[in-house]
Amino acid sequence: MKLNPRATAALRRKLGAKVVLTDEASCYAASFDSSKISFLPEAVIKPRKEAEVGVVLTLANRHGVPVTVRGRGTTLTGAAAPMAGGWVIDMRSLADIRIETDAGLAEVQAGAVVGDIQRAAEAQGWFYPPDPSSKEYCTIGGNIACNAGGMHGGKYGVTRDFVVALRGFLPTGEAVTWGTATKKFAAGFNLRDLWIGSEGMLGVVTGAVLKLIPQPAERWTLLTSFKDEEQALTAALALFRARVQPAICEFLDADSVRCAESATKQAVFAGQAGRPVILLELAGGKSEVRELKRTVLAWAAEQATAHRAAKTRAEAEQLWAVRRKCSGAMFELGDAKLNEDVVLPMRSYLAFIRFLAALKRESGLPIPTFGHVADGNLHVNIMYHRAIPAEERAAEKAVQRLMRTVVELGGAISGEHGIGLAKTPFLRIQHNAAEVRAMQAVKTALDPQGILNPGKMFDVVRIWKFAREQVKLPWDHK
Amino acid sequence: MKLNPRATAALRRKLGAKVVLTDEASCYAASFDSSKISFLPEAVIKPRKEAEVGVVLTLANRHGVPVTVRGRGTTLTGAAAPMAGGWVIDMRSLADIRIETDAGLAEVQAGAVVGDIQRAAEAQGWFYPPDPSSKEYCTIGGNIACNAGGMHGGKYGVTRDFVVALRGFLPTGEAVTWGTATKKFAAGFNLRDLWIGSEGMLGVVTGAVLKLIPQPAERWTLLTSFKDEEQALTAALALFRARVQPAICEFLDADSVRCAESATKQAVFAGQAGRPVILLELAGGKSEVRELKRTVLAWAAEQATAHRAAKTRAEAEQLWAVRRKCSGAMFELGDAKLNEDVVLPMRSYLAFIRFLAALKRESGLPIPTFGHVADGNLHVNIMYHRAIPAEERAAEKAVQRLMRTVVELGGAISGEHGIGLAKTPFLRIQHNAAEVRAMQAVKTALDPQGILNPGKMFDVVRIWKFAREQVKLPWDHK
Numbered sequence: 001m002k003l004n005p006r007a008t009a010a011l012r013r014k015l016g017a018k019v020v021l022t023d024e025a026s027c028y029a030a031s032f033d034s035s036k037i038s039f040l041p042e043a044v045i046k047p048r049k050e051a052e053v054g055v056v057l058t059l060a061n062r063h064g065v066p067v068t069v070r071g072r073g074t075t076l077t078g079a080a081a082p083m084a085g086g087w088v089i090d091m092r093s094l095a096d097i098r099i100e101t102d103a104g105l106a107e108v109q110a111g112a113v114v115g116d117i118q119r120a121a122e123a124q125g126w127f128y129p130p131d132p133s134s135k136e137y138c139t140i141g142g143n144i145a146c147n148a149g150g151m152h153g154g155k156y157g158v159t160r161d162f163v164v165a166l167r168g169f170l171p172t173g174e175a176v177t178w179g180t181a182t183k184k185f186a187a188g189f190n191l192r193d194l195w196i197g198s199e200g201m202l203g204v205v206t207g208a209v210l211k212l213i214p215q216p217a218e219r220w221t222l223l224t225s226f227k228d229e230e231q232a233l234t235a236a237l238a239l240f241r242a243r244v245q246p247a248i249c250e251f252l253d254a255d256s257v258r259c260a261e262s263a264t265k266q267a268v269f270a271g272q273a274g275r276p277v278i279l280l281e282l283a284g285g286k287s288e289v290r291e292l293k294r295t296v297l298a299w300a301a302e303q304a305t306a307h308r309a310a311k312t313r314a315e316a317e318q319l320w321a322v323r324r325k326c327s328g329a330m331f332e333l334g335d336a337k338l339n340e341d342v343v344l345p346m347r348s349y350l351a352f353i354r355f356l357a358a359l360k361r362e363s364g365l366p367i368p369t370f371g372h373v374a375d376g377n378l379h380v381n382i383m384y385h386r387a388i389p390a391e392e393r394a395a396e397k398a399v400q401r402l403m404r405t406v407v408e409l410g411g412a413i414s415g416e417h418g419i420g421l422a423k424t425p426f427l428r429i430q431h432n433a434a435e436v437r438a439m440q441a442v443k444t445a446l447d448p449q450g451i452l453n454p455g456k457m458f459d460v461v462r463i464w465k466f467a468r469e470q471v472k473l474p475w476d477h478k
Numbered sequence: 479m480k481l482n483p484r485a486t487a488a489l490r491r492k493l494g495a496k497v498v499l500t501d502e503a504s505c506y507a508a509s510f511d512s513s514k515i516s517f518l519p520e521a522v523i524k525p526r527k528e529a530e531v532g533v534v535l536t537l538a539n540r541h542g543v544p545v546t547v548r549g550r551g552t553t554l555t556g557a558a559a560p561m562a563g564g565w566v567i568d569m570r571s572l573a574d575i576r577i578e579t580d581a582g583l584a585e586v587q588a589g590a591v592v593g594d595i596q597r598a599a600e601a602q603g604w605f606y607p608p609d610p611s612s613k614e615y616c617t618i619g620g621n622i623a624c625n626a627g628g629m630h631g632g633k634y635g636v637t638r639d640f641v642v643a644l645r646g647f648l649p650t651g652e653a654v655t656w657g658t659a660t661k662k663f664a665a666g667f668n669l670r671d672l673w674i675g676s677e678g679m680l681g682v683v684t685g686a687v688l689k690l691i692p693q694p695a696e697r698w699t700l701l702t703s704f705k706d707e708e709q710a711l712t713a714a715l716a717l718f719r720a721r722v723q724p725a726i727c728e729f730l731d732a733d734s735v736r737c738a739e740s741a742t743k744q745a746v747f748a749g750q751a752g753r754p755v756i757l758l759e760l761a762g763g764k765s766e767v768r769e770l771k772r773t774v775l776a777w778a779a780e781q782a783t784a785h786r787a788a789k790t791r792a793e794a795e796q797l798w799a800v801r802r803k804c805s806g807a808m809f810e811l812g813d814a815k816l817n818e819d820v821v822l823p824m825r826s827y828l829a830f831i832r833f834l835a836a837l838k839r840e841s842g843l844p845i846p847t848f849g850h851v852a853d854g855n856l857h858v859n860i861m862y863h864r865a866i867p868a869e870e871r872a873a874e875k876a877v878q879r880l881m882r883t884v885v886e887l888g889g890a891i892s893g894e895h896g897i898g899l900a901k902t903p904f905l906r907i908q909h910n911a912a913e914v915r916a917m918q919a920v921k922t923a924l925d926p927q928g929i930l931n932p933g934k935m936f937d938v939v940r941i942w943k944f945a946r947e948q949v950k951l952p953w954d955h956k
Binding site for chain 1: 578579580581582603624625627631632635636638639648650652653654655656657658659660661662663664665666667668669671672674675676679680692693715718719721723762763764765766768769819821822823824825850853854855888889890891892893894895896897901905908909910912913914916917919920921922923924935
């Protein structure tokens with residue numbers, strides 16, 4: 001790793017020692033994200049105003065210093081790890097939130113926490129649906145960088161569907177704005193959406209205008225259990241065929257249910273222990289939900305082994321709490337997890353669930369799977385023990401098979417996490433050579449010096465070979 | 479214009495004389511779009527299968543032949559006019575439509591007509607909302623190229639919001655797919671959305687997967703009239719503030735109303751002659767619409783000079799027919815029209831309507847204005863007589879002032895038409911130099927030979943100086 005002490009000194013002179021931190025603690029804290037693979041930067045920049053981001057980038061280009069941008073670092077992919085060292089811009093100091101209540105828009109800075117944006121919107125009767133499970137920690141800038149999803153994706157969409165405009169800086173340090181605070185915009189190429197999901201490689205977002213939707217007046221939660229996974233997914237398909245769009249529709253396979261039960265020492269669904277479940281929520285106007293409820297209850301009576309509606313908001317919250325715990329609970333089954341957020345088209349649900357059963361059998365590994373069944377985004381968790389080389393090899397083989405099968409079934413290797421470092425071995429399963437070349441050409445066009453988040457997406461890195469920092473992050477389940 | 483007879487002959491040998499047409503009538507028909515500015519191509523290609531598009535592009539790159547892609551040519555901007563000659567690919571021969579009914583997706587080829595897609599979806603209980611007024615003629619490929627909108631934009635969004643995946647060819651002729659038939663996708667840079675709205679300059683779309691939504695069970699149409707334009711827009715803002723999201727919310731200023739009345743020889747709203755109107759439609763579940771209706775009727779009683787709900791679908795259709803006629807009706811006021819589809823943020827509605835009153839006064843020109851008031855997309859029609867130089871000068875001056883004011887007010891110079899040739903003089907009012915350079919860098923990265931739709935977007939062209947073909951197109955109102 002090339003060091004740039006003169007460039008760092010120049011930056012410090014320009015922005016001051018309060019903005020440009022070079023102490024060991026600051027650099028270490030910015031050296032890893034939730035993947036816990038650490039690469040030490042030379043400085044951490046905490047900008048006081050957006051324009052300082054431009055100053056950093058301009059100087060970085062002049063001196064050839066790598067720059068990685070981070071919010072809270074909740075990403076699991078390594079996308080926020082400063083792999084080539086250099087400078088890290090920590091956006092959390094830019095965290096304004098302003099709700100434009102008549103128009104139903106939120107004007108936010110990149111460092112604003114997603115949960116805070118949701119609450120600010122809710123206070124004025126508006127709703128910002130994207131809800132990654134890290135929402136109380138993660139920043140909107142990070143959500144934009146990886147096009148974050150969450151449980152609401154099936155009905156409402158993902159981060160991209162709620163971004164109206166972005167402002168920020170090109171990798172070369174020039175200030176740009178993509179889009180206006182309006183719902184329509186057809187003036188020039190759409191670099192707004194090119195930035196969204198580009199994982200901090202094509203530009204730096206400093207601010208965004210988000211679209212809000214009216215807060216649903218009514219919510220209703222139902223827990224259903226099924227004989228087996230095939231029956232659960234067949235039932236889900238029947239529900240969608242009846243044109244029911246639940247706001248949330250979460251599937252937990254039997255392994256996930258058992259993990260959650262073992263970790264929480266309570267049954268996910270009393271009397272239905274060890275059965276796969278679907279937990280769903282309807283949301284909308286009072287009469288709309290009342291109408292849909294009837295359809296859903298009839299569906300549950302026909303398809304499920306049992307069903308239970310939450311009678312109160314508190315009871316519903318208990319049901320959701322179990323769902324949220326299931327990811328962390330999996331560490332009962334191994335100390336290492338390949339957490340893949342694949343997406344399947346509905347027509348492939350059954351073929352995939354059969355493949356998954358075979359993969360569990362043939363790999364000999366526990367692979368608890370849960371996820372957002374209204375949009376096909378399933379979290380497949382390949383669990384193994386780091387100290388057992390045979391398990392590690394089996395896990396590596398299983399993840400390769402998984403990714404190939406997902407693409408063969410018409411799906412995507414990532415639905416909401418992105419590529420970062422973790423999914424670089426699989427990018428070329430999803431994309432042909434021409435597609436990858438086109439992406440790289442765009443990268444070179446916008447970042448000719450290659451300073452922004454280098455080493456990600458295109459270079460193949462097997463992150464399971466790297467040592468992990470032994471730290472506990474606030475959003476870690478265990 | 480450089481001619482390429484040898485390249486054309488080579489292409490003909492490769493794809494056959496039935497696919498590669500060089501007769502005068504075919505070339506003339508492909509020489510202009512709805513802007514009616516004609517540039518003769520050397521050949522028109524009507525591909526029998528998608529792969530032939532790749533063959534055309536590969537050969538075009540080898541010989542440096544410009545290629546322009548067209549659907550039906552309904553665009554008003556000149557985006558489909560083959561400005562540099564060369565070859566035109568007419569996509570209408572690729573027009574398959576297949577509804578994946580369980581998943582709520584439509585798999586379509588680029589040449590499919592938007593109205594046909596809507597009907598195919600509706601037949602299975604699904605709804606494809608984007609509805610440009612040319613929907614019975616225009617193709618989905620063209621809608622994707624300009625990110626078409628329509629009256630449903632405010633509630634449902636625009637074309638971009640319904641495109642799940644695209645397939646087609648890079649300008650260099652390589653086959654690519656962006657996205658899968660799933661609602662989530664976070665694997666690599668998002669070139670899907672970069673293609674959408676890129677006006678045929680960054681790639682050729684041959685097929686698309688579109689998202690559908692459940693067909694609303696109930697619709698309800700209300701016509702309201704107002705004292706003046708300020709009062710109409712103030713009322714609209716009050717409605718949105720009450721969290722009512724009409725499926726459609728169309729505003730017609732008094733001039734537009736008078737045009738429609740003069741052209742149709744009937745009152746837009748009996749007893750309210752010459753008053754600005756808002757025509758709105760609620761859509762949704764039966765009980766949802768019933769609930770909203772109450773709110774809207776109370777709003778109308780308070781804000782409007784009069785209101786009238788359509789009692790039947792046929793009566794509603796009559797109300798919408800008047801709205802659809804108002805664009806054509808404007809030719810009563812002049813034989814030339816600068817039709818600008820600007821977008822204003824809600825916070826600027828009143829400032830804009832005051833500016834517009836001043837612009838009408840000071841230019842001395844009729845400027846009837848109507849549009850989609852739920853998303854701020856207003857069609858400002860500057861009418862003049864071609865034969866009167868003073869009027870032409872006044873129109874040119876007015877359009878410049880209009881565009882500057884729109885951007886100063888935080889809006890966009892185009893909401894759904896795009897830039898093409900028509901808006902090239904204004905692109906740099908919207909975008910700063912760095913933004914335009916970034917767009918051009920992306921263009922060069924993906925189309926190094928510059929063969930795809932050259933001469934558009936970035937080179938300033940004053941299309942009002944060009945002669946127009948004297949042809950009547952099927953979608954012309956007059």
